[in-house]
Amino acid sequence: MLRACTVDELPLGESVRIAGPEPIAVFNADGELYAISDTCSHQDASLADGWLEGCFVECPLHAALFDLRTGVPSCLPAKKPVRTYPVHVEDGVIYVRTEAAEVAA
């Protein structure tokens, strides 16, 4: 389990990047928290730097769009999904359960 940040540090519409062997991006999309693999499945770019719209994030480099709920891209150039991770909040701190990563088929 990884500590992301406190709830206060992630206001609406914001994102945070957790560094590591596989970096993770955590988003606050209209009050819902989501965690996905930070690296775009198309080419090397940080999705935490992307544009958040509803529960989708647009890759900052080539505008591939990912559904934060499933990790599935909804438009080219990405074709492969990114991993998704369960998120939970405890005592005002956001945690990501890396051991429970999922990749949509």
Added chain:
Amino acid sequence: MKTVAIVGASLAGARAAQELRAQGFDGRVVLVGEEPHLPYDRPPLSKGFLAGTASRESLDLLDDDDLAALELRLGTRAERLDPATGRLVLSDGELAADGIVLATGGRPRTLPGTESVAGVHVLRTLDDALALQQELVAGARIVVVGGGFIGAEVASTCRALGLEVTVLEALETPLARILGPQLAEACARLHDRHGTTLRCGAAVAGLDTVADGAGQRVTGVRLGSGETLPADVVVVGIGMVPATGWLSGSGLENAGGVHTTAGLVTDLPNVVAVGDVAAYTSAETGRRCRHEHWTNASEQAPVAVANLLAGQPVREYTPSGYLWSDQYAGTLQLAGHPEPGDEIVFTEGTVEDDAFAATFRREGRTTAVFALNLPRAFTRLRRQELRRPAPVG
């Protein structure tokens, strides 16, 4: 429409194939490519692929599902288009099609007379990248002719490999025509900061060579000033020429690219053009435009395919003007359509910093946004200051 032939199997052609299916075309799609390779993405050729960190598979543009939905004719050159019958003459036979997508891209400009000199490279294809990669060995002295995006990216990859690099640029500042002098100057400083020698206002007079087997091998680059720079490898990045020679006799206007309407339709209603080869008339300005960028190729395919399938103009192309370049572990991003004389307004950082974001302003409106090493700020600026670009793909 029963058969659509796509001539050219790089990004624009591959995207056109995907779009045909996405827009419901259920006939035959034939993708003709001159190179023997499965369609691949070119941007990494000057970056990760050249450095050896990106695999060949990571460049694949089409997956198994895409490939199953089309016929590939690779290693096949298009030689002629017969407008009366819609027949394509290919290097390995003929192909009859009711719809044709021209996506032949272009060929890199070379230094005249140096094409067969060993050690002299251009970089456009996978084979170009493999050939160059072979020569990037320890101790090699690299001279890059042309300080544009490809030249700068090759230089930065060579520096990352620990090689000695000199970039020769004809202009006073590389990229000044695109970014204007102030921002171009800031980007040019990246070379110096990372140990690349940048020489501006440099004219190449010729190459010094020695006999090498049956041919010649480069040993140096002679400048207009009379000076000679020693070189083991010369990379020429001085632009490209649209590949239209095979269309002579087709009746299609193709001076400086295949001429099309704003909807990317050529003089023949069942022939469209996309990517680097398409010289379209801008719906906004009426000017003929042609772009040599990844995003352009990607964004044009859906428009051209929609018009081809409808048999009449139903969409016009409005470019987002987005481009990026990865140099020295940093990223330059530009969106919009800057013009000479636009006012530059910094929104984060300044040109003295390693990272900054700026807008181009003209008559009270934003014409373009630019950022160096600030992708998040760039994305926000682009969304806030520019019309939302048409979705890609």
